[in-house]
Amino acid sequence: MKIAAAYVRVSTEEQTELSPDSQVKLIREYAKKNGYIVPKEFIFHDDGISGRSTAKRQGFNQMIGTAKLKPKPFDAILLWKFSRFARNREDSIVYKSMLRKLGIDVISISENVGDDKMSVLIEAMIEAMDEYYSINLAEEVKRGMTEKFGRGLKVSGPPLGYDMKNGEFVVNEQGAEIVRRIFDMYVNQDMGYLNIARELNAEGIRTLHGNDFETRTIAYIIKNPVYIGMQRWTPGGGGSKGHYRSAVAENVVVTQAHHPAIIDKEIFEKAQQKAVKTRRPYERSGSTKHEYMLRGLLNCSSCGSYLTMAAV
Structure with missing residues (x-):
C-alpha cells in the first residue's frame, strides 16, 4: 500500500463544487480501490479560498512544505479535480514540476487523464479550461457588482454603525x-x-x-x-x-x-x-523632533502616512 495525501479546497465563489466532507469521502474511496492509504495527518484543506493564488492558502502551503521532507512522506496527492489544486496555470506548472521531481504524483480522482504522452496534452487543456472559468467567473461577478452599485444597492457588508x-x-x-x-x-x-x-x-x-x-x-x-x-x-x-x-x-x-x-x-x-x-496622522505624541535618516521621505504602504521615529 502506498501513502497518499489528500488536498481539499472549497471556494465561496463557486456553487457547483462538493463540500469538503464529500471530497474527502470520494478521495478515500478512490484510495481504497487503487492501493493508497490516506492518513488523517495528510489531509490538507482550504475553506472559502480562491484557487487563483497560493499566497493565502495555508493548507496548500503546508502540504507543499510537508512534501519536501526527506524521506518523502507520501507518494501522491489526491484531488477531487485538478481545479482544486490550482486555477492558475503558472502555479500548477511550478508546483506539479517540483512535486514530480520529488517523486510525488498529483492525481485527479474524477478526471482520469491516463499516464501516456497524450495525458500531458489533456491535463494542460483541463487546466486551461479551469483558468478560463476562473477568469470568466471573476468578470461576471465584477459585472454584477457594478450593476448593483449603479442601482444604489449594497456591494459590501455594513461598517460600524x-x-x-x-x-x-x-x-x-x-x-x-x-x-x-x-x-x-x-x-x-x-x-x-x-x-x-x-x-x-x-x-x-x-x-x-x-x-x-x-x-x-x-x-x-x-x-x-x-x-x-x-x-x-x-x-x-x-x-x-x-x-x-x-x-x-x-x-x-x-x-x-x-x-x-x-x-x-x-x-x-x-x-x-x-x-x-495633518502630515503625520499616526505620529506618536512622544515622537522625536530631531532629524533622522529618510525623515519625511518614506510612506507606509498601507495607510500612506509618513514613517516616524518614536522616542523610547
Whole structure:
C-alpha cells in the first residue's frame, strides 16, 4: 500500500463544487480501490479560498512544505479535480514540476487523464479550461457588482454603525454613537487617531469584529463617506489601502446611496480637511523632533502616512 495525501479546497465563489466532507469521502474511496492509504495527518484543506493564488492558502502551503521532507512522506496527492489544486496555470506548472521531481504524483480522482504522452496534452487543456472559468467567473461577478452599485444597492457588508436589513443599511444606534463620538473627538476635541484608539480601548469599546481599535481603524472610519449617506466602491478591487489615505482614493467610485446618514456633512468635511492638513496622522505624541535618516521621505504602504521615529 502506498501513502497518499489528500488536498481539499472549497471556494465561496463557486456553487457547483462538493463540500469538503464529500471530497474527502470520494478521495478515500478512490484510495481504497487503487492501493493508497490516506492518513488523517495528510489531509490538507482550504475553506472559502480562491484557487487563483497560493499566497493565502495555508493548507496548500503546508502540504507543499510537508512534501519536501526527506524521506518523502507520501507518494501522491489526491484531488477531487485538478481545479482544486490550482486555477492558475503558472502555479500548477511550478508546483506539479517540483512535486514530480520529488517523486510525488498529483492525481485527479474524477478526471482520469491516463499516464501516456497524450495525458500531458489533456491535463494542460483541463487546466486551461479551469483558468478560463476562473477568469470568466471573476468578470461576471465584477459585472454584477457594478450593476448593483449603479442601482444604489449594497456591494459590501455594513461598517460600524449600521446593520444590514433587506439588502440595505439601517442604523445601529449603539454603533452609531461610537462613530459620532470618534468624529467629535477628531474634529471638536482635536485628538489624533492614536489617542482616539487608546481612549476607546481603555473604556473596553471594541470594533465591529470585536477587536481593539487601531490608528488605521480610526482612519478608515473618519474617511468613509458611507457615514454621510454615500457608498464607495473600487471596481478593480484592492481599494482598501487607498481608503486610509482619503475619502475618495484613486479609482474609487462614490455615489449617493439610500441609507440614512450618521454624520453631518459639515463635520465630515471638516474631518477630511484636517486629515489632509495633518502630515503625520499616526505620529506618536512622544515622537522625536530631531532629524533622522529618510525623515519625511518614506510612506507606509498601507495607510500612506509618513514613517516616524518614536522616542523610547
